[in-house]
Structures are given as C-alpha cells and as structure tokens.
Amino acid sequence: xxxxxxDTLLILWVCRFDAVIHFAGLKAVGESVQxxxxxxxxxxxxxxxxxxxxxxxxxxxxxxxxxxxxYGWPKEVPCTxxxxxxxxxxxxxxxxxxxxxxxxxxxSNSDWKIILLRYFNPVGAHPSGHIGEDPRGIPNNLMPxxxxxxxxxxxxxxVFGNDYSTKDGTGVRDYIHIVDLSDGHVAALxxxxxxxxxxxxxxNLGTGKGTSVLEMVAAFEKASGKKIPLVMAGRRPGDAxxxxxxxxxxEKELNWRAKYGIEEMCRDxxxxxxxxxxxxxxxxxxx
Ligand code: UD1
Numbered sequence: 001x002x003x004x005x006x007d008t009l010l011i012l013w014v015c016r017f018d019a020v021i022h023f024a025g026l027k028a029v030g031e032s033v034q035x036x037x038x039x040x041x042x043x044x045x046x047x048x049x050x051x052x053x054x055x056x057x058x059x060x061x062x063x064x065x066x067x068x069x070x071y072g073w074p075k076e077v078p079c080t081x082x083x084x085x086x087x088x089x090x091x092x093x094x095x096x097x098x099x100x101x102x103x104x105x106x107x108s109n110s111d112w113k114i115i116l117l118r119y120f121n122p123v124g125a126h127p128s129g130h131i132g133e134d135p136r137g138i139p140n141n142l143m144p145x146x147x148x149x150x151x152x153x154x155x156x157x158x159v160f161g162n163d164y165s166t167k168d169g170t171g172v173r174d175y176i177h178i179v180d181l182s183d184g185h186v187a188a189l190x191x192x193x194x195x196x197x198x199x200x201x202x203x204n205l206g207t208g209k210g211t212s213v214l215e216m217v218a219a220f221e222k223a224s225g226k227k228i229p230l231v232m233a234g235r236r237p238g239d240a241x242x243x244x245x246x247x248x249x250x251e252k253e254l255n256w257r258a259k260y261g262i263e264e265m266c267r268d269x270x271x272x273x274x275x276x277x278x279x280x281x282x283x284x285x286x287x
Contacts, residue, residue, distance in 0.1 A: 019061035019192055021185055022050055025094070027067075028140055029238070032091035043094035044101075051105055060112040063188045064102060067095045068120045068174070068206070068243060077210065078246035081118070081202050088238055099202070106200035113198045115188040120174035120206030120245050122181050124265040125272030132272030134279025143175070146217060147269055150226040151277040153286065157228055159213055161235035166242060170213035174206035174244035177260035177268070181205055187256035196253075206245025207258040216262060223266035224274070 025043045026032070032039040047064075054060060071079045072086035087093035099116050106112045123143040125132030139145040148154045162169040184205040192198060211219075217228050251257045278286050 017054075017057070017059045019063065019189055020050065020054060020059060021063045021065075021189070022047065023065045025065065027091060029069075029089050029091050030140060032089055032094075036090040039090045039094050043091075044097055047098050047101065051101070055105075055109075060109070061192045062102070062112070062114045063185055063192070064098065064114065064116050066099055066116045066118045066202070067092070068118050068204070068245065070096050070099060070118060071243065073240040074243060077242050077244050078208060079204065079243065080246040081204060081249050103200045110199070112200070113192045114200040115191060115198065116200065116202040117184060117188060118202065118204050118245075119181060120176050120204065120243070122178050123175045124177040124179065124260070124268045127179065127268050127271070129268075129271040129275040132269065132276065132279070134276075134281070142173075142213060142216060143220075143265075143269060146220050146228055147273040149228050150220065150224050150270065151273050153277070155229065156231045157217065158231045158233045160233055160239060162232050163235075164241045166212055168212050168214045171239055172210040172212050172242040172244065174209060175211055175216065175262060175265055176206050176258055177265045179268075180207075180258040180260055183259075184250065184254070184256050187250075187254040191254055201253075203250040203254055204245040204247060205250065205258075206247060207261070208245055208247040209261075210242055210244040211262055216266075219262045220266040220270065223263065224270040 024046060026039055051062075054062065068079065069092040070085045070087065071083050072088050072092070074083060085096055085099070087096045102114045102116060106114055121141075133144050135141070135144050139148060145154065146157055149157050159170055161171060164171055166172045184203075188203070217230065221228055247257060
C-alpha cells in the first residue's frame, strides 16, 4: 500500500493518535528481485513519510512489522535478537534498512519509542473463518499453496528440497498462528506505554519450535482430511535450511508467548479455506 502524505495528514487532522502500528509493506521475495525499485519506493519511502508525519504531529510511538528475513541464512538456531543482520534479497533489504532508519530516528530524538517485531512464518487464519490470507497469483509461501491444493485449485505441492540436514530432509521454519502474532502487537503496544525505557527495541515473534515442510503438510492433512499430493523438487534458490526463533526476550520483556501449535494453525487455516475456497474472490477472479 502506498501512503500519500496528504492522506495521512487528513487522518491526523481529525484525530489524535497515541501510537501507530505499521504493517503496510510489500512482501513477495521473488517480486522484489524483479522490481526492486517498487519495493524501495513502497516500503522505504512509505515508512519515511509515515515517520515524518508522525513526528510532525507529536506521535512518537511506533510498532513496526519487521521479519526474520533480517537474519539471512543464520549460522545457528535459535535466532536471538543479537544475531548479526544481513539481507539476501531486496525485500529483506527494505526490512533491514527500515530497522536502521528507526534506530537513527530514535538516536536523533529520544522522545521516540519504537518496537521492531521480527515475524517468523505467520500462518493460520482467524478462528471465525471470516479472515484469512488470499495471495494474488501463485502463492510463494508454503501454507497458502497447501491450502489451494486442499481445495482443488492446484494439483500438487512442490516440495523445494528434501536433501537438507534436517529430520526428514525438508526445510525447517518457525510457524506462528496469526492470532498469536496479533497478540504480540498488543503486548508491544502495552510495552510502549508501561513507562519502560524502550528506545528502539526489537523482539522476535515466533514459537521457538522448528517444523519441517513434511510435518506441516501432515498436520494440514490431518486437520482437513484431504490428501496433499507432493512433487519432490530441488532446493529453492535463496532458501535457508533451518530457521527458528529464540523467544526468551519477548517472553521476559513483553510478557508474551505463543499459545498455539501447528494443529491449531492448520485447523483454523482449513476452516478459512473450506468456507472460502476462492478466498475473497470468485472462481472467475482467481488465478
Ligand atoms: C519467505 C521469505 C521471507 C519472508 C516470508 C514471508 C524466502 C527465501 N523467504 O520465508 O523472506 O519474510 O516468506 O512470509 O522466500 N516451500 C515448499 N514449497 C512451496 C513453498 C515453500 O517446499 O511451494 C518450503 C520452503 O522451501 C521452506 C518452507 O516451505 O522450506 C517455508 O517457505 P515459505 O512459506 O516461502 O517461507 P520462508 O521461505 O521461510
């Protein structure tokens, strides 16, 4: 979403804001490689505009959606917030740059309180079945693809690599239920207002558990009662082998921890998929 200064000013003219949660950003890795300027323009310029407008109107409390992508290919796991940072694609670089911009903004004026939340792999859907993920085009991420296979929109899941040094050879990630993820934002907001000396703080939002592609597929098959046909393929360029979070800092300082496991993630994602096989669209509008 591209934010225009005049739109933001109009909103600020009618209301007073205590804090902003900044979720707006493009996030497709492959697209960012094809269209880097789109990503720099939208993600970076959008954030700079937002920070300028917040500063101009005296709202200096921000929660920003960063990503575990800033750990690049971690040399060890679990990833702690102190790990060295690097970017392996333009999307990741926008997250890394925005983190650095936020740190500079805080250094320039210590009235700012900023919390950077590094998301691991958000999946699942709202338990109501009314809100879920509906990517345009062919899904890049694992669970939206699995979901589309389950409802019959795609014939099979391609597994990118089964020769990793992991329990079953497939890539391992830290999947987190979107309800836990959103609770993490509430915890971050509370932290901004509890009198702590936050400065520009950073927290991982993950479960601290690693799950392989095959384990995730098995959990989804169990939740949905559907068979997910698999096609084994080579590794996807740029993929890390094992990534999962250390959650100690968020538990200790935000008093937050993930409640849900992969069973609940798959249950709620299937509930959304089953009720909305074409997402927010129709068979005609989907591709
Ligand atoms: C990806 C991005 C990450 C971004 C995140 C957004 C890359 C290298 N990383 O993370 O920067 O923040 O999405 O949610 O793209 N897999 C398959 N078949 C598929 C899709 C995925 O086997 O069709 C495997 C992948 O190889 C990986 C796992 O599933 O082992 C998770 O992949 P994905 O959901 O794309 O997330 P990440 O790669 O962790």
